[in-house]
């Protein structure tokens with residue numbers, strides 16, 4: 001058995017996947033009477049189960065083979081598929097860094113898999129030794145979110161590379177925010193690492209959170225495992241069309257990312273002028289993690305002004321995660337935070 005076969009769940013390794021009508025007939029035809037579809041309407045046909053057109057465009061942009069790409073109904077579907085493909089419920093475990101994206105924990109619990117948290121240090125950094133020490137014989141996945149949510153920092157590629165080489169399981173690098181980062185993507189070390197899987201998404205920089213399109217880039221063999229386990233038509237025709245449209249609109253993508261990155265520094269500078277801001281973590285994502293004098297109180301103040309930010313007080317005392325919005329949205333936010341400061345000055349200090 002090869003290295004990959006050894007870590008696949010036995011029932012998945014032997015699984016004969018469902019073969020859909022669109023899997024069995026792939027050529028071009030004029031009359032389709034094979035899938036019990038209604039012959040009338042605009043969305044009456046099942047979509048391409050393997051999203052070939054979308055994958056060719058993505059493959060071109062990422063400079064990988066289309067067979068190295070898996071498209072999911074959001075990255076959240078990919079996270080769940082990884083659990084179901086590699087982890088035996090009640091037996092296996094996975095590793096996540098702490099604090100990080102909450103879906104790893106939820107997906108682990110749904111699949112009855114233990115999640116081992118490895119704490120990041122005070123600068124939200126980690127060493128490869130600390131991660132490797134937490135791995136045991138039942139560890140199947142290591143989740144590394146980079147840039148990390150909610151902390152905004154990237155994990156060094158050297159650390160990721162070392163873990164890939166020392167760990168006999170899948171290293172999942174969640175790059176939902178990579179388009180906002182100045183650091184390189186882990187796709188640059190894909191060739192040397194058989195067990196590396198990179199998740200990216202259309203939900204953030206590509207502006208398509210409403211469509212639900214995420215994708216994984218990994219070796220053909222890993223992608224083939226996910227293809228076996230996924231529901232046959234997991235990405236709707238509507239999603240595929242919108243993702244293709246977004247990929248072709250490179251100019252809007254570049255403009256928006258450039259503007260958001262500029263607004264990120266602007267917001268950082270303006271917030272740093274305020275007496276209630278204790279610390280802003282350096283961010284390579286489209287959000288800032290800000291520690292205030294009294295985070296929960298400011299959070300409630302902003303809610304009353306109809307501005308919603310993410311209260312991260314339970315992750316880090318007095319921290320709020322603020323998404324970088326449009327220039328107008330950011331000004332509204334700054335105005336209300338200043339109003340809060342003035343009110344505080346007039347009362348207590």
Ligand SMILES: *Cc1c(COP(=O)(O)O)cnc(C)c1O
Nearest residue numbers: 074075076101149176201203214
């Ligand atoms: C927002 C986000 C995603 C995106 O998930 P989708 O299901 O693709 O919308 C993935 N990972 C992290 C860490 C995120 O913050």
